[in-house]
Amino acid sequence: GNVNVENAKEEGAFSLFSSLSPCYNDYMNDSPTEVKMSQIIMPCHCNHRQELCVGQLLKWIDITACLSAERHAMSPCVTASMDDINFEHTIRVGQVVSIKSKVNRAFNSSMEVGIQVSCEDLFSGHHWKVCHAYATFVTQRKETGERVLLKPIVPETQKEQLEYSLAAERRRVRMLHDDIIKDLLTHGCIQQGDSVEFSNAVAAEKTKVESVELVLPPHTNHQVNTFGGQIMAWMVNVATIAASRLCQTHPTLRTIDMFTFRGPSQIGDRLLLKAIVNNAFTDSIEVGVRAEAYQDLGTNRHINSAFMIFEVLDDHGKPCTLPRLQPEPLEGERRFQEAIARKKIRLDRKYIISRKQCEVPLSVPWNPRNQVYLSYNNVSTLKTLASRKKWRLSSEKDKVRLYSLEEKTMLSFRVDTEVDVPAHTAFSLLAELCNRPSWDTYYQKCDLIHQVDDDDFLYHVVTPSVHPKGIHQDFILLASKRRPCGSGDSYVIALRSVLLTSHPPTEGCNRGEVLCAGFIIQDTKNNMSYYNQASPEVLPYISSDIAGLSTSFYNIFSSCREYLTANRLHFQRHA
Numbered sequence: 001g002n003v004n005v006e007n008a009k010e011e012g013a014f015s016l017f018s019s020l021s022p023c024y025n026d027y028m029n030d031s032p033t034e035v036k037m038s039q040i041i042m043p044c045h046c047n048h049r050q051e052l053c054v055g056q057l058l059k060w061i062d063i064t065a066c067l068s069a070e071r072h073a074m075s076p077c078v079t080a081s082m083d084d085i086n087f088e089h090t091i092r093v094g095q096v097v098s099i100k101s102k103v104n105r106a107f108n109s110s111m112e113v114g115i116q117v118s119c120e121d122l123f124s125g126h127h128w129k130v131c132h133a134y135a136t137f138v139t140q141r142k143e144t145g146e147r148v149l150l151k152p153i154v155p156e157t158q159k160e161q162l163e164y165s166l167a168a169e170r171r172r173v174r175m176l177h178d179d180i181i182k183d184l185l186t187h188g189c190i191q192q193g194d195s196v197e198f199s200n201a202v203a204a205e206k207t208k209v210e211s212v213e214l215v216l217p218p219h220t221n222h223q224v225n226t227f228g229g230q231i232m233a234w235m236v237n238v239a240t241i242a243a244s245r246l247c248q249t250h251p252t253l254r255t256i257d258m259f260t261f262r263g264p265s266q267i268g269d270r271l272l273l274k275a276i277v278n279n280a281f282t283d284s285i286e287v288g289v290r291a292e293a294y295q296d297l298g299t300n301r302h303i304n305s306a307f308m309i310f311e312v313l314d315d316h317g318k319p320c321t322l323p324r325l326q327p328e329p330l331e332g333e334r335r336f337q338e339a340i341a342r343k344k345i346r347l348d349r350k351y352i353i354s355r356k357q358c359e360v361p362l363s364v365p366w367n368p369r370n371q372v373y374l375s376y377n378n379v380s381t382l383k384t385l386a387s388r389k390k391w392r393l394s395s396e397k398d399k400v401r402l403y404s405l406e407e408k409t410m411l412s413f414r415v416d417t418e419v420d421v422p423a424h425t426a427f428s429l430l431a432e433l434c435n436r437p438s439w440d441t442y443y444q445k446c447d448l449i450h451q452v453d454d455d456d457f458l459y460h461v462v463t464p465s466v467h468p469k470g471i472h473q474d475f476i477l478l479a480s481k482r483r484p485c486g487s488g489d490s491y492v493i494a495l496r497s498v499l500l501t502s503h504p505p506t507e508g509c510n511r512g513e514v515l516c517a518g519f520i521i522q523d524t525k526n527n528m529s530y531y532n533q534a535s536p537e538v539l540p541y542i543s544s545d546i547a548g549l550s551t552s553f554y555n556i557f558s559s560c561r562e563y564l565t566a567n568r569l570h571f572q573r574h575a
């Protein structure tokens with residue numbers, strides 16, 4: 001497998017969290033856990049095309065990230081998982097690859113490490129980003145059986161604070177990752193029967209690879225367990241063979257879905273690596289890989305699984321049309337359908353996260369398949385907006401402060417208000433969005449459409465028109481409500497528009513769109529901030545009447561404060 005090329009540029013390469021980490025490029029400043037590794041690419045690191053093998057890159061990534069993790073933990077750590085990675089560019093022989101990593105956040109015994117990979121051409125002086133990734137490392141168990149607990153990371157810069165805060169949200173998605181696919185299949189969200197007979201279909205059986213590796217001392221890490229990077233490299237190797245058998249040429253590895261290290265293995269273990277093409281689409285192939293470890297045959301332990309997406313590129317870097325796959329019956333059919341589910345999820349993710357904030361906001365269709373990513377996007381967009389530096393104070397009255405922020409075509413507002421109720425009470429009261437019409441005259445009506453889970457809700461909201469003499473507006477909003485995950489976190493109620501097939505726009509109302517709005521309530525201070533990003537269509541109306549807007553915000557948030565104070569006792573009695 002070689003690191004992917006130009007085509008990623010054209011299609012707008014994505015990985016699960018990459019586009020949602022807007023300041024990734026420069027957030028790697030000096031920090032106590034930052035580790036840097038640079039390697040000059042030699043022919044021995046490369047494939048037949050003189051491009052760096054992904055397996056080799058994964059080894060370097062794993063080592064760099066582990067050094068960051070251990071610097072923070074001050075004790076041995078193991079790789080628990082590596083989130084989706086998308087390879088955006090190739091690295092060729094003679095170029096220099098640089099890997100930087102640092103711990104974004106420590107939880108109890110696990111921590112998230114952010115990794116950035118870039119490449120440099122020594123002759124032209126060009127630098128470019130290759131990929132970035134997030135890995136989770138876990139401390140080892142003590143003799144008592146408990147894991148070493150980690151000291152918290154104290155984020156210093158605003159960018160570190162954002163990464164710290166988003167790490168909790170990414171952890172939530174990570175933990176749900178396996179369940180998402182299982183749920184989709186169990187609850188029939190994936191339509192069975194998507195498989196069509198193709199005349200040139202290749203039998204899945206033909207792509208099967210089984211290969212064994214004996215874990216020798218050079219394959220172990222400094223804790224004398226099998227080195228995680230080596231396991232990933234072996235997995236990439238068999239996956240590449242399986243994909244090559246389908247396309248009968250040299251495929252390019254483009255994306256790896258999350259790697260999960262389910263259990264350790266040691267010197268002397270035999271590692272059985274199995275790969276098969278699960279499905280072949282018009283221009284991409286999904287290969288499933290499974291790694292098992294054993295000492296004696298029949299005592300196999302499942303230690304890792306991953307899904308890898310390959311493409312075949314022509315001389316211009318464009319993806320070629322591929323032969324289709326004829327799955328094996330039963331298990332093969334199941335894998336075939338699951339690959340369709342994963343592809344749809346990947347496309348949803350790409351659709352959701354590739355939207356840049358400065359683009360015209362468009363509501364994304366909501367469905368159970370993309371719920372987790374939409375919810376992540378909802379919270380992270382609000383947190384990212386809140387972390388912006390250039391907020392300008394526009395007006396202040398009776399402890400209600402209105403700030404504005406102009407960025408490209410976007411105008412955002414922030415209203416800071418001091419509240420005299422505890423943060424958790426303010427959160428619970430404001431999270432009851434259906435009560436908002438009682439304190440916000442702009443919300444004429446708010447009905448709950450669907451409770452997605454404990455933290456996410458869909459609402460239908462009706463407001464007056466922003467146009468003078470216009471008809472009412474309505475919105476379908478996804479509300480994502482988060483309590484603090486640890487110290488330094490805030491309460492969050494994030495709101496964004498979605499499209500719901502069950503609630504199409506109606507004649508009597510203009511369907512409005514909210515790209516990003518919501519509340520951030522700090523746990524330690526009596527401070528609540530409300531954010532709202534105005535879409536370009538309403539900008540002319542707002543910009544022409546900033547004074548009127550200030551008065552409206554002042555009135556609404558004075559009323560909000562009264563609502564919180566008045567309902568505080570009622571809430572506490574019922575809590």
Ligand SMILES: CCCC(=O)SCCNC(=O)CCNC(=O)[C@H](O)C(C)(C)COP(=O)(O)OP(=O)(O)OC[C@H]1O[C@@H](n2cnc3c(N)ncnc32)[C@H](O)[C@@H]1OP(=O)(O)O
Pocket residue numbers: 062063066077078079080081107108109110111136138147174221222225226227228229260261262263264265
């Ligand atoms: C030089 C490079 C480093 C290496 O080569 S390391 C070698 C490759 N890695 C391995 O061999 C690890 C094999 N896996 C394992 O040992 C275990 O499955 C592993 C990862 C330690 C987890 O063990 P468990 O007993 O399930 O853990 P636990 O219930 O005590 O939870 C401990 C903390 O880990 C977290 N965790 C477990 N599995 C995870 C996952 N897949 N992704 C992200 N986080 C995960 C879990 O949430 C918990 O976190 P916290 O303590 O609340 O902060």
